Amino acid sequence: MSFENLRKVKLGNYPTPLEKMENMTKLLGKGDLYIKRDDATGPAFGGNKTRKLEYLIREAIDTGCTAVLTVGGTQTNHGRTTVGAAVKYGLKPILVLSGKDTGYLSGNLTLDAMMGADIYFVTDPKQTPQVIEDVCEKYAQQGDKVYVIPGGGSNPVGAVGYIKSIEEILKQMEEQQLKIDHLVCTVGSMGTFGGMLLGAKYYNAPFDVIAVPVSPQPKGEKEKQVADFANKVSEQYGMGITITPEEVKIAYGPDDAPYSGEQYNKPDPVTREAIITLAMNEGIMLDPTYTGKTFRAFIDLVKEGDWIKEGESALFLHTGGAMALWTKEHLDDMQDQLRANCKTTEI
Numbered sequence: 001m002s003f004e005n006l007r008k009v010k011l012g013n014y015p016t017p018l019e020k021m022e023n024m025t026k027l028l029g030k031g032d033l034y035i036k037r038d039d040a041t042g043p044a045f046g047g048n049k050t051r052k053l054e055y056l057i058r059e060a061i062d063t064g065c066t067a068v069l070t071v072g073g074t075q076t077n078h079g080r081t082t083v084g085a086a087v088k089y090g091l092k093p094i095l096v097l098s099g100k101d102t103g104y105l106s107g108n109l110t111l112d113a114m115m116g117a118d119i120y121f122v123t124d125p126k127q128t129p130q131v132i133e134d135v136c137e138k139y140a141q142q143g144d145k146v147y148v149i150p151g152g153g154s155n156p157v158g159a160v161g162y163i164k165s166i167e168e169i170l171k172q173m174e175e176q177q178l179k180i181d182h183l184v185c186t187v188g189s190m191g192t193f194g195g196m197l198l199g200a201k202y203y204n205a206p207f208d209v210i211a212v213p214v215s216p217q218p219k220g221e222k223e224k225q226v227a228d229f230a231n232k233v234s235e236q237y238g239m240g241i242t243i244t245p246e247e248v249k250i251a252y253g254p255d256d257a258p259y260s261g262e263q264y265n266k267p268d269p270v271t272r273e274a275i276i277t278l279a280m281n282e283g284i285m286l287d288p289t290y291t292g293k294t295f296r297a298f299i300d301l302v303k304e305g306d307w308i309k310e311g312e313s314a315l316f317l318h319t320g321g322a323m324a325l326w327t328k329e330h331l332d333d334m335q336d337q338l339r340a341n342c343k344t345t346e347i
């Protein structure tokens with residue numbers, strides 16, 4: 001079946017805004033800089049997962065499921081959006097999270113709890129596949145049929161959301177008479193980047209798509225994984241498109257201070273600086289785990305990278321996740337810099 005015919009439910013508000021970052025454009029002084037606000041998709045504060053979940057939730061409903069289970073880290077944005085999408089369509093939300101139950105709900109966990117998710121914390125990630133099986137069995141015994149969504153919603157069904165997002169961007173470029181040479185996004189579980197690479201080729205986009213990883217990667221490995229993922233999706237829908245690892249552009253940054261930071265979700269000062277730069281110039285909030293890292297790369301690529309040349313325009317894809325700013329580890333980490341960044345007066 002063509003991806004064009006895949007059915008979906010309505011979750012998000014589209015098109016998401018595509019706006020010029022006037023102050024960042026002035027600050028960096030090289031080409032026009034734009035932002036695509038996929039952090040504003042909704043529901044449950046939205047983010048990139050909404051586009052994927054529209055197709056996944058449709059499949060859950062069409063296959064007679066009554067509950068939706070997904071997996072991720074304790075602060076998974078994908079999990080929070082899945083819970084929001086599930087409750088909107090009357091499905092029971094279940095999360096299997098790798099990490100400890102610290103006894104304190106913050107950031108995304110606050111919202112998961114508010115929406116009534118059943119949450120299973122798995123302290124040993126190796127146990128996750130077995131826990132998923134056991135949990136599905138438990139709900140089946142209670143009469144539920146559970147639809148299992150892979151981490152990040154990144155399978156051929158979810159990826160359709162980002163293939164189609166390219167069509168939306170091209171339409172906005174035409175309406176606003178914009179020229180965009182490069183699009184910069186984040187790559188984690190690959191559905192967003194993989195989908196966009198396919199969409200860019202399928203719809204003949206005039207821009208290339210560059211991605212920034214969220215955890216350290218041996219160079220060359222992710223390129224192959226992304227190409228394999230995209231080709232699997234292409235094959236499933238008979239798109240007739242092949243992506244080679246050489247076509248997959250991943251920006252790693254300097255060896256001694258990679259864009260990914262030291263590890264997944266670990267606070268780092270350069271990412272924090274990028275988050276504060278966008279907040280102070282455009283009033284837009286990023287997150288410390290995904291988009292902050294990508295925005296640091298975006299600034300770097302515009303200022304001095306080989307891929308974005310003098311006078312070229314670039315689009316930053318904001319994929320959401322700002323609620324991770326309100327987790328204890330990131331709040332603790334930011335306190336000194338936030339104090340230094342503002343004037344406080346007690347009278």
Ligand SMILES: Cc1ncc(COP(=O)(O)O)c(C=O)c1O
Binds near residue numbers: 048076154
């Ligand atoms: C805010 C945010 N941006 C980007 C990503 C990465 O997207 P993908 O998993 O599709 O590669 C994620 C994944 O969880 C995310 O939460």
